[in-house]
Amino acid sequence: MPPLEAWEKVLIDWEALQEDMHRYLPCTTCHAGIDDADMETAHSGLIADPSADAVASCGRCHPNIAPFQSASLHNSLAGYDTVLYARSVPENHPAIEEGESYHCNSCHTTCGDCHVSQPDSVGGGLVEGHAFVRTPSMSRQCTACHGSRVKNEYTGAHEGIPADVHLRSARMICTDCHTGDEMHGVVQTTNGIQAGAAAHRYDGPQSPTCESCHADQVGVGSGNPYHEEHGTELLSCQVCHSVAYINCSTCHLERTAEDVPYFRLEDEEMGFYIGRNVLRNAERPYRYVPVRHVPTWPGLFDLYGENLLPNFDNLPTWTYATPHNIQRNTPQTASCESCHTNNAIFLTPDRVLPEEQAANAGVIVPAAPPLPEGYAPAATPQGGPAPTPTPDTGL
């Protein structure tokens, strides 16, 4: 997505705005400044993105959303702090936060970044000439931030790997699964609505879930031999229905000769690996999940201080993943042997760097699970009775 020219970013489409309820608000109501013909005077005190203070701006008319948005991960970026603080010590937090402010926080998202403009991470700029879009654009807003992993996986940008079946078969966009409540940090509970204030993206109930649409195809009673066999608590859906995704290593925080902060990844590798689920809980009961290498490393914040992540081994570098490249048929679904006895798709010890063994001790799988006792190749799920259930070996 090419960045907009500076003038394009602030060009209002008058006709589009006429279709928008917000036309009833004078510009200065949200943006402050002064309605004056002189540009300098007009821009004095200007608030470029009023929704940076969601409650004071959008919240005046949207009190059912704005207060929650402030606590959402899109706004708080709490996921970064959660993992960085876990690997650090309190006295290092200010230096880490300084680094985040230069290299990470452009992913911070206001109401306007999804409903009026492109996010800052791609330079900003009005999307529909300042008309407010109720549903954000997948290409210009969602994947503007969620690009290298989600977008490339979902659209099949990686060579040899097809687009996600939800795109290929149903042309589904992000918001078909990811609801407004989820995006705004609103959690619907049985007792009502409450603010999310999630600590990271896998905190709290799963949203969305595959079962939301595929309830009759999941687990025991589904009629699908594989699903009957594995139930709903052994494997996440992605273990069987995801394919190779990108794994990043060693992010370097750097500055250009002009002192512009940026980040650079040392390595990226396509791969699919099944590991143990270290987030296992009632919401995500799976014993095995796909795991993705995240680009952290002990020297991640070296530009801002020495040894700022002294407790690096507190969290794994291979993390719970929900790749957006779902396929009905994958190498794993070809046969029982595709997973059982197939070490190639498991995060075995030899796949983990020596210096990361300790951090990933809870994720590493010693070896692929064996075939069920008495299993015979002829008794595949399609050709006859389902194989004997695999005993839980604790792998």
Next chain:
Amino acid sequence: MKRSLVCLLGLALFAALLAAGCSPVPAARAALQATETAPSGGGEARATLSPDGATVAPEAQPTLLAPTPTLIPDFNCINCHTNADLLMALAVEEATPEAPSEGSG
């Protein structure tokens, strides 16, 4: 008398543009330009660009609102920010040069 004539001229031009299918804002801009550039008797040619939005071409606004009750919010803001040529002329390179960060999410 002259000011009334100027207003009438502006309105007539605006109505003509509107009838020709022009979008409201360029039409309004033309009307404004007509009132700005026409000679005035009392040196008040810029009265239509007063900082107080309420005084901006008050007689023209009802026409602009039709057919739906649309407000013209802060006319000076709209007047510039709907003018691509003007914005291009005023555009300055952003202070922050491009940095080679790679993707995310």
